[in-house]
Amino acid sequence: MNEGKSISIVTMELGWGGAERVLSELMKEWVRTGNKVTLVQTRPGIFGESYPIPEGVNNITFQIKSRNRFEQYAKEIIALFRYMKNNPDTSMLAFSNASIRIVAVCSMFFHNRIVFSERNDPRHSPQTEFLRWLRYKLYNLADTCVFQTHQAMSLFPKKVQKKGIVIPNPVNPDLPPAHNGERNKTIITACRLEPQKNLSMLINAFAMLHKSNPDYLLEIYGEGSEYEKLQGLINQLGLADYACLKGRTLSIYEVMKNSAIYVCSSDYEGLSNSLIEALALGMSVISTDHPIGGASEMIEDHVNGLLIPVGDVNALYYAMKYLIENPDAARQLAENASHIKEKWPIEKIAQKWLTIL
Secondary structure (H helix, E strand, C coil): CCCCCEEEEEECCCECCHHHHHHHHHHHHHHHCCCEEEEEECCCCCCCCECCCCCCCEEEECCCCCCCHHHHHHHHHHHHHHHHHHCCCCEEEECCHHHHHHHHHHHCCCCCCEEEEECCCCCCCCCCHHHHHHHHHHHCCCCEEEECCHHHHHCCCHHHHHCEEECCCCCCCCCCCCCCCCCEEEEEEECCCCHHHCHHHHHHHHHHHHCCCCCCEEEEECCCCCHHHHHHHHHHCCCCCCEEEEECCCCHHHHHHCEEEEEECCCCCCCCHHHHHHHHCCCEEEEECCCCCHHHHHCCECCCEEEECCCCHHHHHHHHHHHHHCHHHHHHHHHHHCCHHHHCCHHHHHHHHHHHC
């Protein structure tokens, strides 16, 4: 077992997102196994809500006031420069593009071990061509680059791939046991309400399903910029009594384990934590076979879930209809899905990270 390593994680804030959730779980496990972990938050409060910092993690925040983005980055670089100068033996880990930029600049002046990680589809994030070009250049400054899937790694230059390693997200160790009894006639998803998630496709497919299965409900959990658009579509399709935007809930796992079907309708993803959790909870799962290949690395079609083409509303309708009309097949898929807990446990994934930090 690796013990006594010093790990410094640089992020804007431990916000309420998938990457931050993974960081929270990894930090907890690293502390448990005797490592010194420091969380460096460069923009505390920027997301409004955040995950609690695990016990035993040293928390450092940059309290920076700036007039513009350039000044913000400049002051963050200066603050991180001082931190790295005072901590020459700590390994620096950055997930987000904003954090990678300031760590990369500071890395040119010090000899700390540098690890960057790609958490989304590299072709879509960052959003501008210049920032994507800059990201490729900055990854050259890292000692190791961590990717969630092999497909994601293949999209980077050969020089970056040579220092790359694929490490999937861990299964949340705090999940309740998989539910083997009767389930509610509810189809659910949990994600940010953003264009990337293509929730309009899910609503349109559910409208088709509703005609033959009016006893099923659709519940969408999460918040985001498309709330008004999606609510308008629900109203337009006459589904106000059957499809609901539920917002965020702290009891999402209880909702998931008692629901019939989980759907991921995304056009692209990194490695969806919600999809991993739905599988681990023993749900019947349908997902688009989206880039960067996260769904296909988790799901074997018609073995532990169903894969459908991206953007195909008819395929999603028929997949939901199949699970409803074939309950024995749905139960077998759900039982097979729960084995992902054994494939990606937190102990195994955290140790993979320690080998390269």
